[in-house]
Amino acid sequence: KLLYDLSEKYPDSILIQKHLYLFQAVVEKKVNAAEASYRKIVRLMQTGKYKPYTDAAALWNLANYFHSKGRVKRTLYLLDYLVKDYQYKAVWYLKGKCHALLGDWGKAVTAFGLAWEMDRTDAMMQYWYGKSLLRAGEDVKGCKMLRMAADNPAQPQAAELGRELLENECPYSGVRP
Numbered sequence: 654k655l656l657y658d659l660s661e662k663y664p665d666s667i668l669i670q671k672h673l674y675l676f677q678a679v680v681e682k683k684v685n686a687a688e689a690s691y692r693k694i695v696r697l698m699q700t701g702k703y704k705p706y707t708d709a710a711a712l713w714n715l716a717n718y719f720h721s722k723g724r725v726k727r728t729l730y731l732l733d734y735l736v737k738d739y740q741y742k743a744v745w746y747l748k749g750k751c752h753a754l755l756g757d758w759g760k761a762v763t764a765f766g767l768a769w770e771m772d773r774t775d776a777m778m779q780y781w782y783g784k785s786l787l788r789a790g791e792d793v794k795g796c797k798m799l800r801m802a803a804d805n806p807a808q809p810q811a812a813e814l815g816r817e818l819l820e821n822e823c824p825y826s827g828v829r830p
Contacts (some may be wrong), residue, residue, distance in 0.1 A: 671715050677827065709739060711720075716747065725751045742771040742778075749781060758788040776802045776811035787822055796823035 657667045716731040729751045735744050749764035765782035772778060779802035786795030799822075802815030 720747060725754050742768045746778060749785065753785055758785050759818060761785040762789045776805035776808035780811045780815045784818060799823060806824060
């Protein structure tokens, strides 16, 4: 009841709308009501009432929520708003994963490449960037990136994934597994 009242009192607050949406979607499981709240948030962004410095955390949380539920296109929609004001590794990384899930390897390469430029030591980033490069047809560069992921001791899971993909897809690339 309090969230509904706050939502009526402050219709331009993305933070309140986000919490109302999550309440409806997760607790009440009312899909139609949750979709209506989501549409309100989108309308705020489309009409320019989105305030990047105060509403960004709400959008980031909502984008992660949609990603965890497999709502990839909605996640990308929200990330497109965030990336205008926040050029962070995490935003580009999530955009890359969404594009990879959609099979849009060219856009995935771009997003992962920008994220990798911000942190060249992240093995999971190296893995996803390398995989995207391979899928986009850039075999040599992709295999080199997978080699970097495979040799990265900081993240054993990413290193293992990198080694597997390197062995399966780069046997004749000149990059040794």
